[in-house]
Amino acid sequence: MNLLGKLDWTAIPFYEPIIMGTVANVGAVVVAALAWVTVKGYWPYLWREWITSVDHKRIGVMYLMLALLMLVRGFADGIMMRTQQAVAAGGAQGYLPPEHFDQIFSAHGTIMIFFVAMPFVIGLMNFAVPLQLGVRDVAFPTMNSASLWLTATGILLINVSLFVGEFAKTGWVAYPPLSELQFSPGVGVDYYLWSLQISGIGTLLSGVNFVTTILKMRAPGMSYMRMPVFCWTALASNLLIVAAFPVLTALFAMLLLDRYLGFHFFTLDAGGNAMMYVNLFWVWGHPEVYILVLPAFGIYSEVSATFSGKPLFGYRSMVGATLAICVLSYTVWLHHFFTMGASASVNAFFGITSMIIGVPTGVKVFNWLFTMYGGRVRFTVPVLWTIGFMVTFVFGGLTGVLLALPAVDWQVHNSVFLVAHFHHVIVPGVLFGAIAGYNYWFPKAFGFRLDERWGKAAFWCWFIGFHLAFMPLYVTGLMGMTRRLQHYDVLAWQPWLLVAEAGAVIVMAGIVCQVVQLVVSIRHREQLCDTTGDPWNGRTLEWATASPPPAWNFAILPRVDEIDAFWAKKQRVRAKQDTPRRQRGYQPIEVPKNSPAGFATAFFAAITGFALIWHIWWMAGVGLLGASVTWLAFMFRTEDEVEIPAEQLGRFDRKHSVEVSL
Amino acid sequence: MNVLVDADSVRQAELLDVSEAGPAPKRIIAGFGFWIFLLSDIVMFSALFASYAVLAKATAGGPTGAQLFDLRNAAMETAFLLLSSYSCGLMSLAINSRHQRGTVFGAVVTFLLGAAFLNLELREFQDMIAVGASPQRSAFLSAFFTLVACHGLHVAVGLAWLVLMMVQLSMRGFQQVVVRRLHCFSLFWHALDIIWVLIFTIVYLMGVLP
C-alpha cells in the first residue's frame, strides 16, 4: 500500500521554469517574512491577538489581507493570459503551452471570484456591520473565526496546486464531462473541488452569522428602517449566501462522488446528465454575483451620502430595490446557458426576468446620483472610485441587457464579448466598491488615513487601464474571437489584443500605486493620524468610536432614535442644542474569549483536503480526527467569555475621547 | 450585554417593538442562527432532490425503484423516525421542567429509535448492493444512494451529538449553554424527520408507482 497515495516526485513541475521561478520568489518572500516575525519575537502577539482572535474587526482585516494578496496572484494570471494572447497570433505559439494556459484561465476565474471578491466583501462586512449596528460583535464570534480560516485553507490549497501537482484545466466552472475522471484524470479538478468545498463551508457559516446578527442584534432603538443601507445590503447578500451556497456544496459533492467512487451523476455513460451540473452550477452562480455586488452597492450608498454631506436619497426605495434584487436573483440563472438546448419559450422567460432584474439596480443608480446632486461633494479617493463605478458599471450593465436577449446571446456566447461584459460589471461593481470601502474604513481600522495622492493615482491607472484592457474585447468578440484561446489565426484581432495588453500593464501600475500607497501611509502615519475617530464627518455609528475601536466597540451601547443618528446628534451638539455625551456609569462587560478552534479546524481541514486530493487515506483520517477533537475541545470548554472591568472601559474612553457619543 | 437607558428617554406607556429592543437574548440568537443553518441544509437537500428527480428514470438498463424498494421496510423506518421525533419532543418537555432523569430517558429512547432507523437503512443498502444495485450501476442509483445516505449521515451525526450532549448534561447539569445546545439538537432532529417525509414520499412511494 502506497503511503503517499498518488503523490510522488513527478508531482512537482521542475521542468516548468515559470512555475519554479514563481515558487522560488514567493517562497523566498514567505520564508523571509516568517523569519522576520520569529526574530522579532512576534509569534506570541500574532497568536494571541490575531490568529486566535474572534473579534470581527481583526477578522475583517485578515480577510482583506487575504483578498489583496490573492488579487496580486489573480491579476498575475490575468496579465499572463493577456501577454500570451498579444503574441500568439498567426503561427506564433507564445510562451505558455496549452496545458499551462488552461490552468491559468481556470485559476484566474476561481481565484478572482472565490478568493478575491468574496473575502473582500465578507471582510468589509465583518469589519463594518457590527460597528454600524452599534453592537459589540457578530452573533457567533468563534464561528466567524472558523469561517476566516477555512477560507484561508481554500487559498492555501489552490496555491499549493501551483507547485505540487496541477490545477484544473476546465475553466472556473468545471463543467462535466470534461471535469469527470475520464477526461481529467489528474489531481487538478480535485484541487478545485476540495479547495472550494472547504472554503464554501466557511462562507455558508458566515452567511448564517450575519443574517442572525443583522436581524437579532442591533443597538437599542435601531429598528429596521433606521439601519444603515450597508447593513441592508449585507443582510440581502448573506441571505443569498445561505440560499445559494448549499446548492454548490451539493453539486460539488456529486461531482466528487463521481470522481472518487465511480458514481454516475454527470458521466457520459450509465444515464448521467451533464447538463444538470450546468443547471445547478448557475442556480448557485447567479445569486453569487449578487452576493458580491450588493455589499459593494451598500458601500457606494455610504460613500455617496457621507461625502455629499446629505442623507442618502430614497432610503426606502434603496431598501426595496435591495430586497427585490435579492429575490429576483433567483429567477434568472438560465441566461448563463441560453445556447445549451433549452427551447425558445424557456429562453424567453429567463430573458425577460434577466431584463427585469436590471430595474432595481437602475433605481439604485438614480438614488446615488440624486444623493450627490445638490450636495457639497468632496472628491476624496472613495468618491473617485464611486464615480468611476457609476460611469463604467452603467455601460457594463447595458451590455448585460443586450446579452439578456437570447437571440443576441446566441451570437456572442463564449466569445470574448461575454468576457468583456462580465469584467465590465464585476470590476467596477465589486472591485471598485471594495477598494472604495477599503479606503473609506481604513482609518477606522488602523487610526490613520491612506495617502490621498497615491490613492488617486491608483484610481486613474485602474480606470484607464481597465477600459483599455476590456473595450477591445467587445470588438474582437464581435469579430468572432472565442474565449480562452491559447493562440489564434485571425491576425486582425492582434492590434486590439495589443491594446488590451497595454491596458493590463496600466492596471498593474495601478496595483503598484496601491502597494506604494500603503507603504507611504504607514511611513507617514503620524501626519495621516485620525485623532477624532471621525475623519470624514461621517453619518453612521462606526464613526462614533475611537480609531481603532476598542475590542468591545462601545462601552455603553448607543441608543438610536433615527436614521443617521450619529450625524443628527453631531449637528445638534454643534448647534449647542444637545450635550456631547450622556453621563452614565460604566458597568463591567463580557466579551467573547479568543479561541484557537477556528484556526485548528482550518488546519485539519487543510490536511484532510490535501490528503483527499492525493488519495492519502490515512492522512485524511488523521485530519478528520484532528478536526473532531478540536470541536470536542471547543464544545467542552468551560470559559467562553472574558470580563472587562469598568475602570478599563472608563480609562479607554477618557484617553480616546470622541466628539459625540450616543 | 449591558444597556443603561436614561430616565428621560424611557417611554413608559409605549411598548417598544421587538426590532428596537436592542440585541436579543442568547437563547434567541442561538436558536435563530441554528434555524437559518437548518434552512441552508434544507436547500442543500433540495439540490439533491432535484438531481434525484431528474435522474429517477435514468436506470441505464439496470434495476428500477419499483423492483428494488421494499415499502414495508420504508414504513418501519418511517415509524421509527416519527416515534423518535415524539420522544425528542418529550425530552424537550423534560428539559423545560429541568427534569434530568426525564431528559436522559427521552434521549435514550430517541437514540435507540434513531439507531434502529439507521440499522434498517444500512441493511437495505447492503441488500441492494448484494443484488448488483450499487450506486455505480446507474445514475438513478447514484442519486438514490446519495440522497438517502446524506439524510442517514445527518441522522448518524445527530446521534453522536445526542450522546455528547448527554455526557455534557451529566457533567454540567442544565447550564444555559447546555440547554441552548439541546434546543438546537431538537430543532435538528425534527427537521430530519421533515426531510424523511419528503424522502419516503418522493423516493419510495412515488418510486413504486407504475
Place this chain on the structure above:
Amino acid sequence: MTEARRDVAPGDRPAIPAAERSASAGLLVYTIGLLLAGILTATSFWVANTTAIWAPGVPAGLAVLAIAQMGVHLVFFLHITTGPDSTHNVLALAFGVLIVFLVLAGSLVIMANLNENTMAHTEMMNLQMQR
C-alpha cells in the same frame, strides 16, 4: 429596561411564561402531533398501494399528504405559529420554502425542457443505429 414585545426562538413555545405552561399541555401537543402525523403517513402508504384512487391523481395526493405531514411537524413539534413573536422564524421559513421551490421547480422544468429539445427520440435513434 423598557418593556418590549417579546421574540421567540424557533422551536420555543409562543410567549407564555414557563410557570403558567403546564407539562401536560405540552404533552398533549406532541401527542396530537404524533397521532396526526401517524394517520397522514399511514394514509400515504395506503394511497400508494391502493387501486381505489384514480392513478394519475396518486402523485398529487401523495404530495398533498406530504405537505400536510410537514405542516404537522412544523406546528406541533416545532411550534411555528403565525403569532407576532414568531415573525422572524416564519419569514425565514417562508424564504427557505421559496428558494426550495425555485430550485426544484426551476430545475425540473429546465431539465425536462432540455431533455425534450435535445435528446433524440428512440425511433430516430434506432434508425440511426440500424444504418
